[in-house]
Amino acid sequence: MAGFGGFEMPIQYAGIVSEHEACRGGAVLFDTCHMGEFLIEGAGAVADLEGLVSCTVASLAEGQCRYGMLCNEQGGVIDDLLVYRLGAERFMLVVNAGTQAGDAAWIRSHLGPTTRFTNRSDDTAKVDLQGPQAPQIVQALLGDAIVGLKYYRFVQTIYKGDPVLLSRTGYTGEVGVELYAAPDQAIAFWHEAMAAGAVPAGLGARDTLRLEAGMPLYGHELTTERHASESGFARALAQDKTYIGSTVVQDEAQRRQALIGLTFEGRRAAREGDLICDGHGREVGVVTSGSYGPSVGSAIALGYVDKTLTEVGTPLMVRTARSELSGVVSELPFWKEGTARKRPPSWQENGGDTSSYT
Numbered sequence: 001m002a003g004f005g006g007f008e009m010p011i012q013y014a015g016i017v018s019e020h021e022a023c024r025g026g027a028v029l030f031d032t033c034h035m036g037e038f039l040i041e042g043a044g045a046v047a048d049l050e051g052l053v054s055c056t057v058a059s060l061a062e063g064q065c066r067y068g069m070l071c072n073e074q075g076g077v078i079d080d081l082l083v084y085r086l087g088a089e090r091f092m093l094v095v096n097a098g099t100q101a102g103d104a105a106w107i108r109s110h111l112g113p114t115t116r117f118t119n120r121s122d123d124t125a126k127v128d129l130q131g132p133q134a135p136q137i138v139q140a141l142l143g144d145a146i147v148g149l150k151y152y153r154f155v156q157t158i159y160k161g162d163p164v165l166l167s168r169t170g171y172t173g174e175v176g177v178e179l180y181a182a183p184d185q186a187i188a189f190w191h192e193a194m195a196a197g198a199v200p201a202g203l204g205a206r207d208t209l210r211l212e213a214g215m216p217l218y219g220h221e222l223t224t225e226r227h228a229s230e231s232g233f234a235r236a237l238a239q240d241k242t243y244i245g246s247t248v249v250q251d252e253a254q255r256r257q258a259l260i261g262l263t264f265e266g267r268r269a270a271r272e273g274d275l276i277c278d279g280h281g282r283e284v285g286v287v288t289s290g291s292y293g294p295s296v297g298s299a300i301a302l303g304y305v306d307k308t309l310t311e312v313g314t315p316l317m318v319r320t321a322r323s324e325l326s327g328v329v330s331e332l333p334f335w336k337e338g339t340a341r342k343r344p345p346s347w348q349e350n351g352g353d354t355s356s357y358t
Contacts, residue, residue, distance in 0.1 A: 002203070004034065004203060005034050007034040009034065009202070009203055010031070010200070010202035011202045011204045012201075012202040012204045012205070013200045013201065016204035016208060017205075019199065019200075019202065019204070020201075020205045020208050020294045021294060021295075022131065022201065023130050023131045023174055024132075024174065024295050024335075025131070025132065026133045026198070026199070027129060027130065027132070027133040027134045027137055027176075027197060027198040027199070028200065028201035029128070029129055029190055029198045029199070029200045030128040030130065030200075030201055030206055031190070031200070032126045033126050033183075033186065034097035035095065035096065036093075036121040037092055037093070037094055037095075037120045037121050037126075037180065038095065038107065038117060038118065038119055039090070039091070039092055039116075039117070039118040040090075040107075040115060041089060041090045041115070042114045042116050043089060043115075044111070044112040044113075044114040044115040045115050046089070048112055049083065049091060051110065051242070051243050051244065052070060052107060052243060052244060053243060054068045054069040054071060054237045054243055054245075054249065055067065055083060055236050055237075056238045056240075056241065057085075060085040061085065062085050062087060063153055063154055064084075064085055064152065064154075065083060065152050065153070065154055065167055065169060066082070066152065067080070067081075067082055067169075067233075068080070068081060068083055068236050069222070069233075069237070070095075070103060070106065070107075071228050071243070071244055071246075071249060072245055073245055073248075074224075074245065074248060075228050075229070075245045075248030075249045075254065076224035076226060076227065076245070077222040077224060077226060077228050077231075078099065078102065078103065079095050079102075079103050079218060079222075080096070080218055080236075081093050081095045081096075081103075082169060084165075092120075092165075093107070094126075098218070098219065100119075104117075104119055123182070124180055124182075125181055125185070125186035125187075126178060126179065126181075127178070127181075127186050127189055127190055127193075128170070129177055129193055129198060130170055130172045130174050130176030131172075131175070131176060132175060132344070133197060133198075134174075134175060134176045134177060134198070135175060135177070135344040137197060138166070138177050138193075140196055141193065142157060142158075142159055142164075142166070143157075149166070149177070150168065151340065151341050152167075152168065153168060154167035154168070159179075159181065159189065160184075160185050160188055162182060162185060164179055164180060165179070165180040165181075166178070166179055167180070171206075171210045171215045172206075172209040172210060172338075172340075173209065173212060173213035173338030173339075173340055174209075174339050175339040175340055175341075176340075207289070208291050208293065208294060211289055211290075211291055212293045212296055212335035213334075213335055213338060213340075214261060214302070214332035216259075217289060220272060220288045220289050221289065226304070227248070227255060227256075227257075228245065229249045229250070229254070229255050230256070230257050230258055230259060230304060231259050232258055232259045237249055237250075255307060256307060257285060257304040257305060257307055258305065258310045259302060260302070260304070260305055260309075261300065261301070261302060261329065261331065261332045261333075261334060262287075262290075262300065262302070262316060262318070262327040262328065262329060263296075263298055263299075263327060263328055263330040264298060264301070264318075264326065265299075265326070266299060267292045267298070267299055268299055268320075269292050269301065270299070270301045270303075270318040270325055270327070271290050271320065271321075272289060272290065273286065274319060274321075275319045276303050276305055276317070276318055277318070277319060278309060278316060279315060279317075284305045284316070285304045285306065285309075286303055286304055287301050287303040287318060288301075288302050288304065289301060289303075290302070293334055293335070295335050301318070301327070311329060312329055312330060312331050313328060315328050316328070316329060
């Protein structure tokens with residue numbers, strides 16, 4: 001166990017590698033009750049959110065969610081979040097635990113008089129079930145509400161006699177769902193999912209899985225000091241609207257570095273803060289996350305470098321505390337066999353919608 005965002009969180013249960021492999025081949029459970037959930041409601045909700053978050057809000061359909069960033073005036077990232085459209089004038093924001101208090105204060109200070117803010121974090125539990133076997137486990141526990149659920153969509157249904165929200169996003173590269181529920185429902189779901197074959201996974205496996213999937217982690221790839229557009233997540237940064245920080249974020253001249261993936265030979269990994277150098281030994285960037293990637297079979301890392309050095313195949317060197325590691329710029333995600341966007345076979349077999357699931 002270790003402190004994380006004000007919570008005591010499990011680093012591992014049976015072991016990081018075994019939990020990682022269980023997600024790639026089966027199904028794992030993540031306790032994500034530490035995440036924050038805010039309700040934004042009212043006639044001014046759409047306009048206020050458009051001015052606050054980097055992604056487009058007005059075009060969201062009910063039952064759809066979208067990844068975005070909360071930026072400051074300098075274009076730095078206050079937090080990354082998910083926006084869920086619950087109704088025409090009703091939204092849920094899912095934010096990180098460590099930034100929850102600051103996020104709430106920032107959002108409240110930028111809402112108009114017709115918009116209501118409610119922090120539901122303390123009475124909302126969240127459990128994530130990830131892996132290729134996740135859909136069939138959810139279907140066994142909650143029935144056909146999950147059938148046909150597209151990527152970055154959600155459905156509200158009933159579990160144990162009370163309402164829950166099921167969404168399909170994820171950060172592991174594998175298909176999966178997130179359950180938002182009352183605490184007692186989440187506990188019941190956790191135990192029933194384990195009985196159906198899912199295994200619990202901790203922060204260690206979550207980090208290696210999201211790293212292989214090329215996903216950012218707030219406080220590592222995303223910070224208030226780091227320009228949002230340098231992260232490379234263009235789909236989260238609308239170019240056709242104005243929001244806090246957008247003038248800086250949309251200015252290409254402000255983008256001096258870019259986030260890249262690095263692959264190394266062997267298992268020795270670079271770590272956060274290690275310096276990245278070019279072929280002449282000149283410091284050109286810094287590692288933000290690094291680990292051995294169990295599924296890709298080598299050490300991998302994310303880091304920021306001068307934007308002239310982002311071409312795949314570019315050789316770079318990382319200075320660690322003990323040695324120098326030779327690496328090469330790699331295409332993201334590192335893990336390219338993920339099931340996140342694929343339609344689970346069981347859905348078609350059970351007569352589910354067979355249209356596009358991306």
